[in-house]
Amino acid sequence: MMNPIYIDQKEVLKRYKQPDPHTHKGIQGHAIIIGGSYGKMGAVCLSSKACLKTGCGLVTVFIPKCGYDILQIAIPEVMVVTDKDEKFISNITFDIKPQAIGIGPGLGLEIETQQAVYKLLKTNKIPLVIDADALNILSKNKEWFPLVQPKTILTPHPKELERLIGKWTSEEEKLEKTVAFSKQYHLIIVMKGAPTRIIDGDTIYENTTGNAALATAGTGDVLTGMITSLLTQSYEPINAAILGVYLHGLTADIALPETGYQSFIASDVIANIGKAFLSITA
Ligand SMILES: NC(=O)C1=CN([C@@H]2O[C@H](COP(=O)(O)OP(=O)(O)OC[C@H]3O[C@@H](n4cnc5c(N)ncnc54)[C@H](O)[C@@H]3O)[C@@H](O)[C@H]2O)[C@@H](O)CC1
Ligand SMILES: Nc1ncnc2c1ncn2[C@@H]1O[C@H](COP(=O)(O)OP(=O)(O)O)[C@@H](O)[C@H]1O
Numbered sequence: 001m002m003n004p005i006y007i008d009q010k011e012v013l014k015r016y017k018q019p020d021p022h023t024h025k026g027i028q029g030h031a032i033i034i035g036g037s038y039g040k041m042g043a044v045c046l047s048s049k050a051c052l053k054t055g056c057g058l059v060t061v062f063i064p065k066c067g068y069d070i071l072q073i074a075i076p077e078v079m080v081v082t083d084k085d086e087k088f089i090s091n092i093t094f095d096i097k098p099q100a101i102g103i104g105p106g107l108g109l110e111i112e113t114q115q116a117v118y119k120l121l122k123t124n125k126i127p128l129v130i131d132a133d134a135l136n137i138l139s140k141n142k143e144w145f146p147l148v149q150p151k152t153i154l155t156p157h158p159k160e161l162e163r164l165i166g167k168w169t170s171e172e173e174k175l176e177k178t179v180a181f182s183k184q185y186h187l188i189i190v191m192k193g194a195p196t197r198i199i200d201g202d203t204i205y206e207n208t209t210g211n212a213a214l215a216t217a218g219t220g221d222v223l224t225g226m227i228t229s230l231l232t233q234s235y236e237p238i239n240a241a242i243l244g245v246y247l248h249g250l251t252a253d254i255a256l257p258e259t260g261y262q263s264f265i266a267s268d269v270i271a272n273i274g275k276a277f278l279s280i281t282a
């Protein structure tokens with residue numbers, strides 16, 4: 001297996017693009033976050049807020065009806081399109097033209113939701129991040145793997161990865177299986193953990209930021225929003241994944257002296273995205 005490329009400040013600065021002073025929200029890009037189900041609307045709140053706070057111009061969420069008030073009240077800057085169903089997503093339709101899609105946080109596994117994901121995968125040509133229950137839906141329907149567009153970014157935690165590629169007996173085997181999976185379907189795999197590794201075919205990147213404070217509900221949902229935001233801003237998928245993972249980890253390193261490991265929560269990731277951006281260019 002190849003040695004990893006370490007994702008540090010130098011590696012990130014090679015890829016980071018300073019916003020143009022004359023940019024406007026139309027140029028900064030429009031993201032859509034698709035997810036949520038009854039009791040798991042918080043995942044979409046976290047993901048969509050993180051998406052906005054990572055610099056894209058506009059964010060729309062596509063959620064089941066029961067999340068409408070929750071989203072509008074929690075994040076007034078985010079626009080909302082609802083499914084026809086009350087408690088889960090059953091048919092994904094929108095007439096906006098987003099530059100990137102993030103799908104999965106809080107989505108649930110209802111059979112109707114699985115069919116809606118199938119339809120999206122079959123027709124989608126827009127850069128895509130697949131996370132959480134959208135990954136679990138793929139794992140339940142492995143014959144759909146070839147429908148996923150090349151360079152789509154998958155962000156599994158270890159259990160989601162196991163559901164996708166099967167069990168492993170060593171770290172080495174886990175990496176080998178993930179590289180083989182990435183090569184077979186031309187996908188970028190963000191193997192979340194400590195450390196997070198990003199697999200792009202034979203190339204392995206290893207992140208150098210982040211700490212155990214991130215071991216708390218919703219931090220993965222936040223990461224999905226951040227990477228989707230960068231994709232929306234025309235970063236190449238691999239660069240969006242690298243920059244997103246690095247900044248996400250950095251928020252926890254910045255916050256740790258104030259929060260300690262225990263009191264850090266996913267909203268603290270979001271609250272520190274600004275400082276993370278400032279620190280890479282300082
Ligand atoms: N506030 C919210 O609305 C939240 C909603 N969430 C949503 O809840 C749904 C279920 O996601 P979950 O990930 O909780 O459930 P999953 O069943 O997919 O994964 C949980 C399992 O994975 C294992 N696991 C997780 N991280 C691991 C690691 N680093 N090493 C080894 N094992 C690990 C856990 O021990 C557990 O067995 C998703 O749609 C997710 O987006 C969660 O993100 C939590 C917050
Ligand atoms: N001990 C740890 N050290 C560093 N990062 C961690 C640690 N535990 C979790 N993380 C990070 O936190 C995030 C958790 O994502 P995930 O398990 O999908 O959470 P959720 O689904 O609740 O949002 C990942 O980015 C992961 O790398």
Ligand SMILES: [Mg+2]
Binds near residue numbers: 131132157220221
């Ligand atoms: Mg998750």
